[in-house]
Amino acid sequence: MSASVAAEGSASARTGAWLAAVLPPALVLVGLFLIWEGYVALSGIDAVTLPAPSRVLESALRSRDVLGRNALVTLYETLAGLSVSIVLGIALALAIDAFAPARRALYPLLVGSQTIPLVVIAPLLVLWFGFDLTPKVVVVTLYTFFPITVAFASGLAATDREALTLMRTLGASRLQTLRLLKAPQALPYLFTGLRIAVTYAMVGAVFAEWSGAREGLGIYVLLMKNSFRTDLVFAAVFLIALLSLGLFFLVTAVERLLVRWR
Amino acid sequence: MLSVEGVAKTFVGRRPVEALRDVSLHVEAGDFVSIVGPSGCGKSTLFNLIAGIETPSSGRIAAGGETDADRRRLSCGYMFQKDLLFPWRSVLDNAALGLEVAGVCGRAEARSRARELLPRFGLEGFEGHRPAELSGGMRQRVALLRTLLLKRPLLLLDEPFASLDALTRRELQDWLRSTWRTGSEAALLVTHDVREAIYLSDRVYVMSPRPGSIVAEVAVPRGAGGSTGALAAAEVETAVLRALQIETAA
Ligand SMILES: Nc1ncnc2c1ncn2[C@@H]1O[C@H](COP(=O)(O)OP(=O)(O)OP(=O)(O)O)[C@@H](O)[C@H]1O
Ligand SMILES: [Mg+2]
Numbered sequence: 001m002s003a004s005v006a007a008e009g010s011a012s013a014r015t016g017a018w019l020a021a022v023l024p025p026a027l028v029l030v031g032l033f034l035i036w037e038g039y040v041a042l043s044g045i046d047a048v049t050l051p052a053p054s055r056v057l058e059s060a061l062r063s064r065d066v067l068g069r070n071a072l073v074t075l076y077e078t079l080a081g082l083s084v085s086i087v088l089g090i091a092l093a094l095a096i097d098a099f100a101p102a103r104r105a106l107y108p109l110l111v112g113s114q115t116i117p118l119v120v121i122a123p124l125l126v127l128w129f130g131f132d133l134t135p136k137v138v139v140v141t142l143y144t145f146f147p148i149t150v151a152f153a154s155g156l157a158a159t160d161r162e163a164l165t166l167m168r169t170l171g172a173s174r175l176q177t178l179r180l181l182k183a184p185q186a187l188p189y190l191f192t193g194l195r196i197a198v199t200y201a202m203v204g205a206v207f208a209e210w211s212g213a214r215e216g217l218g219i220y221v222l223l224m225k226n227s228f229r230t231d232l233v234f235a236a237v238f239l240i241a242l243l244s245l246g247l248f249f250l251v252t253a254v255e256r257l258l259v260r261w262r
Numbered sequence: 263m264l265s266v267e268g269v270a271k272t273f274v275g276r277r278p279v280e281a282l283r284d285v286s287l288h289v290e291a292g293d294f295v296s297i298v299g300p301s302g303c304g305k306s307t308l309f310n311l312i313a314g315i316e317t318p319s320s321g322r323i324a325a326g327g328e329t330d331a332d333r334r335r336l337s338c339g340y341m342f343q344k345d346l347l348f349p350w351r352s353v354l355d356n357a358a359l360g361l362e363v364a365g366v367c368g369r370a371e372a373r374s375r376a377r378e379l380l381p382r383f384g385l386e387g388f389e390g391h392r393p394a395e396l397s398g399g400m401r402q403r404v405a406l407l408r409t410l411l412l413k414r415p416l417l418l419l420d421e422p423f424a425s426l427d428a429l430t431r432r433e434l435q436d437w438l439r440s441t442w443r444t445g446s447e448a449a450l451l452v453t454h455d456v457r458e459a460i461y462l463s464d465r466v467y468v469m470s471p472r473p474g475s476i477v478a479e480v481a482v483p484r485g486a487g488g489s490t491g492a493l494a495a496a497e498v499e500t501a502v503l504r505a506l507q508i509e510t511a512a
Pocket of ligand 1: 273275279280281300301302303304305306307308472
Protein backbone atom coordinates (compact mmCIF):
# COMPACT_ATOMS: atom_id res chain seq x y z
CA MET A 1 0.00 0.00 0.00
CA SER A 2 2.86 2.36 0.73
CA ALA A 3 4.20 1.51 -2.72
CA SER A 4 1.05 2.72 -4.45
CA VAL A 5 1.21 5.96 -2.50
CA ALA A 6 4.83 6.41 -3.51
CA ALA A 7 3.95 5.67 -7.13
CA GLU A 8 1.42 8.47 -7.06
CA GLY A 9 4.04 10.92 -5.79
CA SER A 10 4.25 13.78 -8.26
CA ALA A 11 7.40 14.95 -10.01
CA SER A 12 7.48 18.09 -7.89
CA ALA A 13 7.39 16.02 -4.69
CA ARG A 14 10.34 14.02 -5.97
CA THR A 15 12.28 17.20 -6.78
CA GLY A 16 11.48 18.38 -3.26
CA ALA A 17 12.86 15.17 -1.75
CA TRP A 18 15.96 15.48 -3.89
CA LEU A 19 16.51 19.05 -2.73
CA ALA A 20 16.01 18.01 0.89
CA ALA A 21 18.75 15.41 0.43
CA VAL A 22 21.24 17.59 -1.43
CA LEU A 23 20.74 21.00 0.12
CA PRO A 24 21.98 20.41 3.71
CA PRO A 25 25.37 18.86 2.76
CA ALA A 26 25.83 21.52 0.06
CA LEU A 27 25.21 24.29 2.59
CA VAL A 28 27.63 22.76 5.09
CA LEU A 29 30.25 22.49 2.34
CA VAL A 30 29.80 26.11 1.29
CA GLY A 31 30.05 27.16 4.93
CA LEU A 32 33.30 25.25 5.40
CA PHE A 33 34.79 26.76 2.25
CA LEU A 34 33.87 30.25 3.46
CA ILE A 35 35.54 29.67 6.83
CA TRP A 36 38.60 28.29 5.08
CA GLU A 37 38.73 31.22 2.68
CA GLY A 38 38.34 33.71 5.54
CA TYR A 39 41.02 32.01 7.62
CA VAL A 40 43.55 32.10 4.77
CA ALA A 41 42.80 35.77 4.07
CA LEU A 42 43.02 36.87 7.72
CA SER A 43 46.01 34.79 8.84
CA GLY A 44 48.11 35.60 5.79
CA ILE A 45 49.33 31.99 5.68
CA ASP A 46 51.44 31.29 2.57
CA ALA A 47 49.85 29.50 -0.37
CA VAL A 48 52.26 26.53 -0.32
CA THR A 49 51.18 25.58 3.18
CA LEU A 50 47.48 26.26 2.72
CA PRO A 51 46.03 27.73 -0.47
CA ALA A 52 42.61 29.39 -0.32
CA PRO A 53 39.75 27.47 -1.98
CA SER A 54 39.35 30.25 -4.53
CA ARG A 55 42.96 29.77 -5.53
CA VAL A 56 42.54 25.99 -5.72
CA LEU A 57 39.60 26.46 -8.06
CA GLU A 58 41.48 28.96 -10.17
CA SER A 59 44.51 26.65 -10.55
CA ALA A 60 42.28 23.67 -11.23
CA LEU A 61 40.56 25.51 -14.06
CA ARG A 62 43.90 26.59 -15.50
CA SER A 63 45.24 22.99 -15.34
CA ARG A 64 42.00 21.37 -16.34
CA ASP A 65 43.46 19.58 -19.37
CA VAL A 66 46.20 17.81 -17.49
CA LEU A 67 43.89 17.13 -14.52
CA GLY A 68 41.29 15.69 -16.86
CA ARG A 69 43.79 13.47 -18.65
CA ASN A 70 45.09 12.06 -15.36
CA ALA A 71 41.61 11.65 -13.94
CA LEU A 72 40.60 9.63 -16.99
CA VAL A 73 43.50 7.22 -16.41
CA THR A 74 42.59 6.77 -12.75
CA LEU A 75 38.92 6.38 -13.54
CA TYR A 76 39.75 3.71 -16.10
CA GLU A 77 41.86 1.78 -13.56
CA THR A 78 39.11 2.12 -10.97
CA LEU A 79 36.43 0.79 -13.28
CA ALA A 80 38.65 -2.08 -14.44
CA GLY A 81 39.38 -3.06 -10.84
CA LEU A 82 35.70 -2.75 -9.89
CA SER A 83 34.68 -4.97 -12.80
CA VAL A 84 37.07 -7.67 -11.65
CA SER A 85 35.78 -7.22 -8.09
CA ILE A 86 32.16 -7.57 -9.10
CA VAL A 87 32.78 -10.77 -11.04
CA LEU A 88 35.06 -12.17 -8.33
CA GLY A 89 32.78 -11.08 -5.48
CA ILE A 90 29.68 -12.62 -7.05
CA ALA A 91 31.53 -15.85 -7.85
CA LEU A 92 32.92 -16.15 -4.32
CA ALA A 93 29.54 -15.40 -2.75
CA LEU A 94 27.88 -18.05 -4.92
CA ALA A 95 30.55 -20.59 -3.93
CA ILE A 96 30.20 -19.69 -0.25
CA ASP A 97 26.44 -20.03 -0.47
CA ALA A 98 26.43 -23.27 -2.42
CA PHE A 99 28.91 -25.34 -0.43
CA ALA A 100 29.38 -25.32 3.34
CA PRO A 101 33.01 -26.51 2.91
CA ALA A 102 33.66 -23.48 0.67
CA ARG A 103 32.30 -21.21 3.38
CA ARG A 104 34.58 -22.76 5.99
CA ALA A 105 37.59 -22.70 3.66
CA LEU A 106 37.08 -19.26 2.14
CA TYR A 107 35.84 -17.00 4.92
CA PRO A 108 39.06 -17.01 6.98
CA LEU A 109 41.08 -16.41 3.82
CA LEU A 110 38.83 -13.56 2.74
CA VAL A 111 39.06 -11.89 6.13
CA GLY A 112 42.80 -12.51 6.10
CA SER A 113 43.10 -10.84 2.71
CA GLN A 114 41.69 -7.66 4.23
CA THR A 115 44.49 -7.48 6.78
CA ILE A 116 47.20 -7.35 4.11
CA PRO A 117 48.81 -3.92 4.51
CA LEU A 118 48.54 -2.46 1.03
CA VAL A 119 51.35 0.00 1.79
CA VAL A 120 53.66 -3.01 1.80
CA ILE A 121 52.13 -4.94 -1.04
CA ALA A 122 51.63 -2.12 -3.56
CA PRO A 123 55.36 -1.55 -4.25
CA LEU A 124 55.81 -5.30 -4.60
CA LEU A 125 53.00 -5.43 -7.13
CA VAL A 126 54.73 -2.71 -9.14
CA LEU A 127 57.90 -4.78 -8.96
CA TRP A 128 56.08 -7.84 -10.27
CA PHE A 129 53.73 -6.32 -12.83
CA GLY A 130 55.43 -3.07 -13.84
CA PHE A 131 54.02 0.43 -14.25
CA ASP A 132 51.00 -0.52 -16.29
CA LEU A 133 47.40 -1.33 -15.53
CA THR A 134 47.81 -4.67 -13.75
CA PRO A 135 49.06 -3.60 -10.29
CA LYS A 136 46.37 -0.92 -10.09
CA VAL A 137 43.63 -3.40 -10.95
CA VAL A 138 44.99 -5.80 -8.33
CA VAL A 139 45.03 -3.14 -5.61
CA VAL A 140 41.54 -1.85 -6.46
CA THR A 141 40.27 -5.44 -6.47
CA LEU A 142 41.86 -6.15 -3.09
CA TYR A 143 40.21 -3.00 -1.74
CA THR A 144 36.75 -3.71 -3.10
CA PHE A 145 35.93 -7.39 -3.59
CA PHE A 146 35.43 -8.04 0.12
CA PRO A 147 32.36 -5.85 0.78
CA ILE A 148 30.79 -7.15 -2.44
CA THR A 149 31.39 -10.79 -1.50
CA VAL A 150 30.18 -10.47 2.08
CA ALA A 151 27.11 -8.42 1.19
CA PHE A 152 25.97 -10.71 -1.62
CA ALA A 153 26.68 -13.87 0.41
CA SER A 154 24.62 -12.61 3.34
CA GLY A 155 21.88 -11.61 0.90
CA LEU A 156 21.77 -15.13 -0.50
CA ALA A 157 21.76 -16.57 3.02
CA ALA A 158 18.90 -14.26 4.06
CA THR A 159 16.46 -15.93 1.65
CA ASP A 160 13.12 -16.60 3.32
CA ARG A 161 12.95 -20.25 4.39
CA GLU A 162 9.32 -20.62 3.48
CA ALA A 163 9.98 -19.21 0.02
CA LEU A 164 12.68 -21.86 -0.37
CA THR A 165 10.14 -24.49 0.65
CA LEU A 166 7.74 -23.10 -1.93
CA MET A 167 10.38 -23.56 -4.62
CA ARG A 168 10.86 -27.15 -3.48
CA THR A 169 7.15 -27.88 -3.75
CA LEU A 170 7.19 -26.41 -7.24
CA GLY A 171 9.93 -28.90 -8.07
CA ALA A 172 12.63 -26.30 -8.70
CA SER A 173 16.24 -27.35 -9.25
CA ARG A 174 19.00 -25.67 -7.28
CA LEU A 175 19.87 -23.54 -10.27
CA GLN A 176 16.24 -22.47 -10.74
CA THR A 177 15.97 -21.61 -7.06
CA LEU A 178 19.09 -19.50 -7.38
CA ARG A 179 17.98 -17.76 -10.55
CA LEU A 180 14.33 -17.19 -9.68
CA LEU A 181 14.46 -16.63 -5.93
CA LYS A 182 17.81 -16.26 -4.21
CA ALA A 183 19.66 -14.05 -6.68
CA PRO A 184 16.84 -11.52 -7.19
CA GLN A 185 16.16 -11.24 -3.49
CA ALA A 186 19.89 -10.80 -2.76
CA LEU A 187 20.22 -8.04 -5.37
CA PRO A 188 19.60 -5.13 -2.94
CA TYR A 189 22.29 -6.59 -0.67
CA LEU A 190 24.69 -6.75 -3.61
CA PHE A 191 24.10 -3.06 -4.26
CA THR A 192 24.75 -2.22 -0.62
CA GLY A 193 28.13 -3.94 -0.95
CA LEU A 194 28.75 -2.22 -4.25
CA ARG A 195 28.09 1.20 -2.76
CA ILE A 196 30.71 0.54 -0.09
CA ALA A 197 33.10 -0.82 -2.74
CA VAL A 198 32.92 2.22 -5.04
CA THR A 199 33.68 4.61 -2.20
CA TYR A 200 36.98 2.80 -1.64
CA ALA A 201 37.76 1.96 -5.24
CA MET A 202 39.21 5.25 -6.43
CA VAL A 203 41.33 5.65 -3.32
CA GLY A 204 42.76 2.21 -4.08
CA ALA A 205 43.66 3.22 -7.61
CA VAL A 206 45.27 6.48 -6.45
CA PHE A 207 47.22 4.58 -3.85
CA ALA A 208 48.50 2.07 -6.40
CA GLU A 209 49.62 4.90 -8.69
CA TRP A 210 51.43 6.47 -5.80
CA SER A 211 53.69 3.41 -5.75
CA GLY A 212 54.60 3.72 -9.39
CA ALA A 213 52.80 4.92 -12.48
CA ARG A 214 53.29 7.02 -15.59
CA GLU A 215 49.94 8.79 -15.45
CA GLY A 216 47.00 9.15 -13.13
CA LEU A 217 45.84 11.35 -10.27
CA GLY A 218 47.97 9.48 -7.73
CA ILE A 219 51.24 10.13 -9.46
CA TYR A 220 50.07 13.64 -10.33
CA VAL A 221 49.45 14.43 -6.65
CA LEU A 222 52.92 13.14 -5.82
CA LEU A 223 54.56 15.27 -8.53
CA MET A 224 52.65 18.40 -7.53
CA LYS A 225 53.53 17.91 -3.89
CA ASN A 226 57.21 17.63 -4.78
CA SER A 227 57.05 20.86 -6.77
CA PHE A 228 55.23 22.71 -3.93
CA ARG A 229 51.98 23.10 -5.89
CA THR A 230 49.75 22.54 -2.87
CA ASP A 231 46.89 24.20 -4.75
CA LEU A 232 46.97 21.50 -7.42
CA VAL A 233 47.29 18.74 -4.79
CA PHE A 234 44.03 20.04 -3.31
CA ALA A 235 42.48 20.30 -6.76
CA ALA A 236 43.31 16.63 -7.46
CA VAL A 237 41.99 15.55 -4.05
CA PHE A 238 38.68 17.33 -4.65
CA LEU A 239 38.49 15.79 -8.09
CA ILE A 240 38.96 12.30 -6.59
CA ALA A 241 36.22 12.99 -4.06
CA LEU A 242 33.93 14.29 -6.77
CA LEU A 243 34.51 11.30 -9.03
CA SER A 244 33.95 8.84 -6.14
CA LEU A 245 30.71 10.62 -5.34
CA GLY A 246 29.76 10.32 -9.01
CA LEU A 247 30.42 6.56 -8.94
CA PHE A 248 28.34 6.26 -5.78
CA PHE A 249 25.38 7.98 -7.39
CA LEU A 250 25.81 5.92 -10.54
CA VAL A 251 25.48 2.74 -8.47
CA THR A 252 22.41 4.17 -6.74
CA ALA A 253 20.87 5.02 -10.10
CA VAL A 254 21.50 1.53 -11.48
CA GLU A 255 20.00 0.07 -8.31
CA ARG A 256 16.87 2.19 -8.75
CA LEU A 257 16.60 0.81 -12.25
CA LEU A 258 17.07 -2.86 -11.32
CA VAL A 259 15.51 -3.01 -7.84
CA ARG A 260 12.25 -1.31 -8.60
CA TRP A 261 10.14 -3.30 -6.16
CA ARG A 262 11.58 -1.60 -3.09
CA MET B 263 -6.24 -40.13 -3.78
CA LEU B 264 -4.54 -39.59 -0.44
CA SER B 265 -4.03 -42.01 2.39
CA VAL B 266 -2.21 -41.25 5.61
CA GLU B 267 -1.69 -44.30 7.83
CA GLY B 268 -0.52 -44.09 11.44
CA VAL B 269 1.77 -41.13 10.82
CA ALA B 270 3.78 -39.69 13.70
CA LYS B 271 6.28 -36.86 13.71
CA THR B 272 8.69 -35.87 16.43
CA PHE B 273 11.09 -33.03 15.73
CA VAL B 274 14.44 -34.07 17.09
CA GLY B 275 16.63 -31.38 18.55
CA ARG B 276 17.87 -29.99 21.83
CA ARG B 277 14.32 -30.25 23.09
CA PRO B 278 12.38 -32.86 21.06
CA VAL B 279 8.85 -31.84 20.05
CA GLU B 280 6.24 -34.49 19.45
CA ALA B 281 4.04 -32.76 16.88
CA LEU B 282 1.87 -35.60 15.55
CA ARG B 283 0.86 -38.95 17.02
CA ASP B 284 -0.79 -41.72 15.03
CA VAL B 285 -2.62 -39.68 12.39
CA SER B 286 -4.68 -41.53 9.80
CA LEU B 287 -6.91 -39.97 7.18
CA HIS B 288 -8.22 -40.58 3.69
CA VAL B 289 -9.24 -38.38 0.82
CA GLU B 290 -10.97 -39.80 -2.25
CA ALA B 291 -10.92 -38.31 -5.72
CA GLY B 292 -13.59 -35.60 -5.93
CA ASP B 293 -13.50 -34.93 -2.17
CA PHE B 294 -13.06 -31.58 -0.50
CA VAL B 295 -11.92 -32.38 3.04
CA SER B 296 -11.12 -29.99 5.91
CA ILE B 297 -8.96 -30.30 8.99
CA VAL B 298 -9.71 -28.17 12.04
CA GLY B 299 -7.69 -28.14 15.20
CA PRO B 300 -6.26 -25.84 17.84
CA SER B 301 -3.26 -23.67 17.05
CA GLY B 302 0.04 -25.51 17.17
CA CYS B 303 -1.50 -28.98 16.97
CA GLY B 304 0.60 -29.90 13.94
CA LYS B 305 -1.63 -29.10 10.96
CA SER B 306 1.09 -27.40 8.93
CA THR B 307 3.45 -30.20 9.92
CA LEU B 308 0.98 -32.74 8.56
CA PHE B 309 0.84 -30.85 5.25
CA ASN B 310 4.62 -30.72 5.06
CA LEU B 311 4.69 -34.48 5.55
CA ILE B 312 2.05 -35.09 2.89
CA ALA B 313 3.84 -32.78 0.45
CA GLY B 314 7.09 -34.64 1.03
CA ILE B 315 8.93 -31.63 2.46
CA GLU B 316 9.59 -33.40 5.75
CA THR B 317 9.79 -37.07 6.52
CA PRO B 318 7.50 -38.74 9.06
CA SER B 319 9.06 -40.42 12.09
CA SER B 320 6.80 -43.39 11.42
CA GLY B 321 3.76 -44.27 9.35
CA ARG B 322 2.96 -44.34 5.67
CA ILE B 323 1.73 -41.70 3.22
CA ALA B 324 0.52 -42.22 -0.33
CA ALA B 325 -0.69 -39.37 -2.53
CA GLY B 326 -1.90 -39.94 -6.08
CA GLY B 327 -0.51 -43.46 -5.81
CA GLU B 328 2.99 -42.17 -4.97
CA THR B 329 4.69 -43.10 -1.74
CA ASP B 330 8.12 -41.75 -2.65
CA ALA B 331 8.50 -38.28 -1.08
CA ASP B 332 10.09 -36.65 -4.13
CA ARG B 333 7.41 -37.85 -6.49
CA ARG B 334 4.64 -37.17 -3.99
CA ARG B 335 5.83 -33.57 -3.83
CA LEU B 336 5.02 -33.17 -7.50
CA SER B 337 1.49 -34.52 -7.12
CA CYS B 338 0.60 -31.91 -4.49
CA GLY B 339 -0.35 -28.31 -5.15
CA TYR B 340 0.57 -26.71 -1.84
CA MET B 341 -0.70 -23.28 -0.89
CA PHE B 342 1.00 -21.95 2.22
CA GLN B 343 -0.32 -19.93 5.10
CA LYS B 344 1.58 -16.93 3.70
CA ASP B 345 1.10 -15.89 0.07
CA LEU B 346 4.89 -15.98 -0.58
CA LEU B 347 4.59 -13.83 -3.67
CA PHE B 348 7.93 -12.58 -4.98
CA PRO B 349 7.92 -8.77 -4.70
CA TRP B 350 10.09 -8.35 -7.81
CA ARG B 351 7.68 -10.27 -10.02
CA SER B 352 4.48 -8.90 -11.49
CA VAL B 353 1.13 -10.52 -10.75
CA LEU B 354 1.32 -12.41 -14.01
CA ASP B 355 4.87 -13.63 -13.46
CA ASN B 356 4.08 -14.67 -9.89
CA ALA B 357 1.10 -16.67 -11.09
CA ALA B 358 3.19 -18.26 -13.85
CA LEU B 359 6.10 -19.12 -11.53
CA GLY B 360 5.08 -22.74 -11.00
CA LEU B 361 4.60 -23.43 -14.70
CA GLU B 362 7.88 -21.73 -15.48
CA VAL B 363 9.71 -23.90 -12.95
CA ALA B 364 8.01 -27.08 -14.10
CA GLY B 365 9.27 -26.38 -17.60
CA VAL B 366 6.24 -28.05 -19.17
CA CYS B 367 6.08 -25.03 -21.43
CA GLY B 368 8.19 -21.99 -22.24
CA ARG B 369 8.02 -18.77 -20.28
CA ALA B 370 5.81 -17.10 -22.87
CA GLU B 371 3.39 -20.02 -22.85
CA ALA B 372 3.35 -20.06 -19.04
CA ARG B 373 2.43 -16.39 -19.01
CA SER B 374 -0.29 -16.79 -21.59
CA ARG B 375 -1.84 -19.69 -19.66
CA ALA B 376 -1.82 -17.56 -16.51
CA ARG B 377 -3.27 -14.60 -18.40
CA GLU B 378 -6.19 -16.67 -19.61
CA LEU B 379 -7.27 -17.36 -16.03
CA LEU B 380 -6.84 -13.83 -14.66
CA PRO B 381 -10.48 -12.81 -15.26
CA ARG B 382 -11.81 -15.85 -13.42
CA PHE B 383 -9.58 -14.97 -10.49
CA GLY B 384 -10.73 -11.36 -10.46
CA LEU B 385 -7.30 -10.15 -11.44
CA GLU B 386 -8.01 -8.79 -14.90
CA GLY B 387 -6.14 -5.57 -15.57
CA PHE B 388 -3.70 -6.23 -12.73
CA GLU B 389 -1.24 -8.47 -14.55
CA GLY B 390 1.48 -5.81 -14.55
CA HIS B 391 1.04 -4.83 -10.89
CA ARG B 392 3.52 -5.80 -8.22
CA PRO B 393 2.33 -7.67 -5.11
CA ALA B 394 2.92 -4.60 -2.92
CA GLU B 395 0.23 -2.80 -4.91
CA LEU B 396 -2.45 -5.41 -4.22
CA SER B 397 -4.92 -5.89 -1.39
CA GLY B 398 -4.59 -8.92 0.87
CA GLY B 399 -7.46 -10.72 -0.86
CA MET B 400 -5.94 -10.20 -4.28
CA ARG B 401 -2.58 -11.46 -3.11
CA GLN B 402 -4.21 -14.66 -1.84
CA ARG B 403 -5.93 -15.08 -5.19
CA VAL B 404 -2.62 -14.75 -7.02
CA ALA B 405 -1.10 -17.36 -4.70
CA LEU B 406 -4.07 -19.63 -5.35
CA LEU B 407 -3.80 -19.12 -9.09
CA ARG B 408 -0.09 -20.00 -8.92
CA THR B 409 -1.07 -23.22 -7.14
CA LEU B 410 -4.04 -24.15 -9.32
CA LEU B 411 -2.25 -23.52 -12.63
CA LEU B 412 0.04 -26.44 -11.88
CA LYS B 413 -2.96 -28.78 -12.09
CA ARG B 414 -1.49 -31.06 -9.45
CA PRO B 415 -3.97 -33.81 -8.50
CA LEU B 416 -4.11 -33.00 -4.78
CA LEU B 417 -4.63 -29.46 -3.45
CA LEU B 418 -3.24 -28.66 0.00
CA LEU B 419 -4.58 -25.36 1.34
CA ASP B 420 -3.10 -24.21 4.65
CA GLU B 421 -5.38 -21.54 6.14
CA PRO B 422 -5.51 -19.64 2.87
CA PHE B 423 -8.00 -17.07 4.13
CA ALA B 424 -6.93 -16.65 7.76
CA SER B 425 -5.54 -13.15 7.28
CA LEU B 426 -8.59 -11.74 5.51
CA ASP B 427 -11.57 -9.76 6.74
CA ALA B 428 -14.90 -11.58 6.97
CA LEU B 429 -16.36 -10.11 3.79
CA THR B 430 -13.40 -10.83 1.56
CA ARG B 431 -13.12 -14.25 3.08
CA ARG B 432 -16.70 -15.13 2.24
CA GLU B 433 -16.20 -13.94 -1.31
CA LEU B 434 -13.07 -16.05 -1.75
CA GLN B 435 -14.72 -19.09 -0.19
CA ASP B 436 -17.53 -18.89 -2.73
CA TRP B 437 -15.10 -18.47 -5.43
CA LEU B 438 -12.80 -21.31 -4.27
CA ARG B 439 -15.83 -23.61 -4.16
CA SER B 440 -16.47 -22.92 -7.84
CA THR B 441 -12.86 -22.94 -9.06
CA TRP B 442 -10.87 -25.60 -7.26
CA ARG B 443 -11.92 -28.32 -9.64
CA THR B 444 -10.33 -26.52 -12.62
CA GLY B 445 -7.16 -28.50 -12.21
CA SER B 446 -7.32 -30.76 -9.22
CA GLU B 447 -9.09 -33.95 -8.25
CA ALA B 448 -9.19 -33.51 -4.51
CA ALA B 449 -8.56 -30.83 -1.91
CA LEU B 450 -7.49 -30.79 1.71
CA LEU B 451 -8.02 -27.56 3.65
CA VAL B 452 -6.65 -26.54 7.02
CA THR B 453 -8.66 -23.91 8.84
CA HIS B 454 -9.40 -22.50 12.28
CA ASP B 455 -12.83 -21.50 11.17
CA VAL B 456 -15.35 -24.30 11.75
CA ARG B 457 -18.00 -22.61 9.60
CA GLU B 458 -15.54 -22.26 6.75
CA ALA B 459 -14.80 -25.98 7.00
CA ILE B 460 -18.49 -26.85 6.91
CA TYR B 461 -19.26 -24.41 4.12
CA LEU B 462 -16.56 -25.75 1.84
CA SER B 463 -16.15 -29.43 2.54
CA ASP B 464 -17.74 -32.85 2.37
CA ARG B 465 -15.99 -34.06 5.48
CA VAL B 466 -14.26 -32.48 8.47
CA TYR B 467 -11.45 -34.05 10.48
CA VAL B 468 -10.96 -32.69 14.00
CA MET B 469 -7.51 -32.75 15.57
CA SER B 470 -6.52 -32.77 19.23
CA PRO B 471 -4.02 -30.36 20.78
CA ARG B 472 -0.34 -31.24 20.38
CA PRO B 473 0.68 -34.00 19.91
CA GLY B 474 -1.98 -33.85 17.20
CA SER B 475 -4.09 -36.83 16.31
CA ILE B 476 -7.49 -37.20 14.66
CA VAL B 477 -10.21 -37.24 17.30
CA ALA B 478 -13.29 -37.06 15.10
CA GLU B 479 -14.45 -37.32 11.51
CA VAL B 480 -17.70 -35.52 10.73
CA ALA B 481 -19.51 -35.82 7.40
CA VAL B 482 -21.28 -32.74 6.04
CA PRO B 483 -24.58 -33.67 4.41
CA ARG B 484 -25.13 -31.96 1.08
CA GLY B 485 -28.56 -31.32 -0.39
CA ALA B 486 -29.32 -30.89 -4.07
CA GLY B 487 -27.20 -28.07 -5.50
CA GLY B 488 -24.44 -28.78 -3.03
CA SER B 489 -25.69 -26.56 -0.22
CA THR B 490 -26.23 -27.56 3.38
CA GLY B 491 -29.41 -26.53 5.18
CA ALA B 492 -29.05 -24.22 8.15
CA LEU B 493 -30.25 -26.87 10.58
CA ALA B 494 -27.93 -29.56 9.28
CA ALA B 495 -25.04 -27.10 9.31
CA ALA B 496 -25.73 -26.20 12.93
CA GLU B 497 -25.78 -29.89 13.85
CA VAL B 498 -22.44 -30.48 12.15
CA GLU B 499 -21.00 -27.40 13.82
CA THR B 500 -22.09 -28.62 17.24
CA ALA B 501 -20.53 -32.02 16.59
CA VAL B 502 -17.24 -30.46 15.48
CA LEU B 503 -17.11 -28.03 18.39
CA ARG B 504 -17.87 -30.83 20.84
CA ALA B 505 -14.98 -32.79 19.39
CA LEU B 506 -12.80 -29.71 19.84
CA GLN B 507 -14.11 -29.63 23.43
CA ILE B 508 -15.33 -26.08 23.15
CA GLU B 509 -18.45 -25.21 25.13
CA THR B 510 -21.30 -24.16 22.86
CA ALA B 511 -23.97 -21.68 23.85
CA ALA B 512 -26.87 -23.90 22.83
N1 LIG C 1 11.00 -27.57 12.23
C1 LIG C 1 10.49 -27.69 13.48
N2 LIG C 1 11.31 -28.02 14.51
C2 LIG C 1 10.82 -28.16 15.76
N3 LIG C 1 9.54 -28.01 16.09
C3 LIG C 1 8.67 -27.68 15.12
C4 LIG C 1 9.10 -27.51 13.76
N4 LIG C 1 8.02 -27.20 13.01
C5 LIG C 1 6.97 -27.17 13.86
N5 LIG C 1 7.36 -27.47 15.12
C6 LIG C 1 6.48 -27.59 16.30
O1 LIG C 1 5.46 -28.51 16.01
C7 LIG C 1 4.22 -28.07 16.54
C8 LIG C 1 3.19 -28.03 15.44
O2 LIG C 1 3.49 -26.95 14.55
P1 LIG C 1 2.58 -26.63 13.29
O3 LIG C 1 3.15 -25.44 12.60
O4 LIG C 1 2.41 -27.85 12.48
O5 LIG C 1 1.20 -26.24 14.00
P2 LIG C 1 -0.15 -25.74 13.31
O6 LIG C 1 -1.22 -26.65 13.73
O7 LIG C 1 0.04 -25.51 11.86
O8 LIG C 1 -0.34 -24.34 14.04
P3 LIG C 1 -1.10 -23.02 13.50
O9 LIG C 1 -2.56 -23.31 13.57
O10 LIG C 1 -0.71 -21.97 14.48
O11 LIG C 1 -0.61 -22.75 12.13
C9 LIG C 1 4.48 -26.73 17.19
O12 LIG C 1 4.60 -26.93 18.58
C10 LIG C 1 5.79 -26.28 16.61
O13 LIG C 1 6.49 -25.53 17.55
MG1 LIG D 1 0.04 -23.85 10.59
